[in-house]
Amino acid sequence: MANYRERLLRPLLDDNPITVQVLGLCSALAVSRSLRPALIMAISVIAVLIFSNVAVSLMRGIIPRSIRLILEVTLIASAVIVVDQVLQAFAPDVSQVLSVFVGLIITNCIVLGRVESFALHNPVGDSLADAIGNGLGFSAVLLTVAAIRELFGNGTLMGTTILPDAFPKNEMMLYAPSAFLLIGLIIWASRTWQQRRERRESTTANPVNLRRIG
């Protein structure tokens, strides 16, 4: 049980797919202009991740090593086709906004990365937990960036106005490059926090260090 917990929680912060593993950046950067498409993108990525991780984990015994990449990519592409058709049927406006980026989930490195490095060697339960954990870790960063960009660029969240008109809008946030700056800052914050925690842990675990510092 503790195993599943770790698989679910570690990718949220300590092993975050975007800020630590540096995977799946394209879609995180490109669809983060406002919250609603980002939310739908996050759900789509989680759905594809769960499907491909579970499917590959179920077939891990029978996949020949030499053609595993093309098999994995085909599985992922099938899942993405289903997601794309569902979006076109039930949320055509968002499907328009996301345009090519739904298709680009196929080449989202998180999906292939988790399939290749985790699902190929682990049982179904673990792979499911890993898929959900990594999907949520990806969503956390994507939604944070999207919320900041929509709030300060447009004064709204999910389309409803939050900031009063008197509050000056930062139009820079609506341009794509600002996503880079925000993710850079998020990485800076999370690394600093991690380094500080590691330093604290190493000093409490090892009093000799403390004396040397003192």
Place this chain on the structure above:
Amino acid sequence: MEQAINIILRAMFMENLALVYLLGMCTYIAVSKRVETAIGLGAAIMVVLFVTVPVNQWMYQSLLAPGALAWAGYPELDLSFLRFIVFIGVIAALVQILDLFLERFFLRLHQALGIYLPLLTVNCAILGASLFMVQRSLTFADSVAYGIGVGAGWALAVIMFAAIRERLRYSDAPEGLRGLGLSFIVTGLLAFAVSGLSGIEV
């Protein structure tokens, strides 16, 4: 001819895949520590894009587009939803062929590219270029020009970034910002600079 030059310039600068659409970022960040490797990667991407975009255009027009199978007696068939799986299959196959071809005839280039060549299959820029090609309904000749332009633009972006990154080693950044965080911020500034070109009409 004029139109081809126009498409190439647009794809290279105004609609640069790396810095305007932010595609292929994983490879872009991972393989830009040194200028030489960035040049090798840029060359590989250019070759792959130059081949895959026209081939995918041909596949789409002759098999997948609505009504494309009229010659086989299915004029109302629309297989365009299969484009993801077909495009990624074509890309994977072409990358594999390119890998074998370079290993046989250009061994030195093959060694320089190393692991990055097979990884191009899952580079978003390459699939993205094919998807944009469909979205803009380019003709075959236009797609050749588009393939050249996007490839050159992406290569330019990664080489430029690698050159900046080599200099960053001498900067005195805060500890948590060093490496990845700073790379992102530099790319952001670079992308802002490129977005200044967006209003230009050729």
